[in-house]
Amino acid sequence: MTYTTYYESPIGSLEIKGTEEAITSILFSENCNAVKDDTPILRECYNQIDEYFKGLRKEFTFKYMTNGTAFQNKVWAELARVPYGETVSYKEIATSIENAKAIRAVGATNGRNRLMIVIPCHRIIGSNGGLTGYAGGLWRKEWLLQHEGSFRE
Incomplete structure (x- = not known):
């Protein structure tokens, strides 16, 4: 249920x-x-x-589960490791999962993330440092990054 x-x-x-x-x-x-x-x-x-x-929590401890392919679950697990208030590129995620040529697949998987904020797809940016794609809208991605930046130690 x-x-x-x-x-x-x-x-x-x-x-x-x-x-x-x-x-x-x-x-x-x-x-x-x-x-x-x-x-x-x-x-x-x-x-x-x-x-x-409210700026009081930087990590989530409740139990959640993803429902995807082995590749998608690997990408989502890597996304979950991106520290609060920091950003990495799609290319960096692809490299960290030892599949450097999978940049587009990482981007597509990022877009299929069903656990917004908890699996922080908003922390993933383009290789040029620019904000790219966010299912919730780029204005939300920008807001979340600024929010985290204001509470970062």
Whole structure:
């Protein structure tokens, strides 16, 4: 069974979905008035997302799961290692997973990330240092990077 709740962030509503065991997606949504479920894992995720937006949390500890190919899961695991407030390029991610020619595949996988903010796809930039692609919109990517920069130690 899948459960859903919503978090009103400064950059829009986040729809949080999960099972009894783990969070399965955190995506921007326009459906914030829908019925909200209340389970321990949703509550923990909600609280940690709230702490993130208040500048009190830099890492997430609730259980989540990804659902992708072996390559996608490898990319998402590498994205999750990018430190708070820092950025890396798609090329750097491809190199770190020992597949330097997979830059476009890394970008495509980044775009399929269903765990926004927790798997920090907003921290991935172009090789030239420019902001490129973000499913939530480049303005949100820029906001998240500035937010993290203001709370970075």
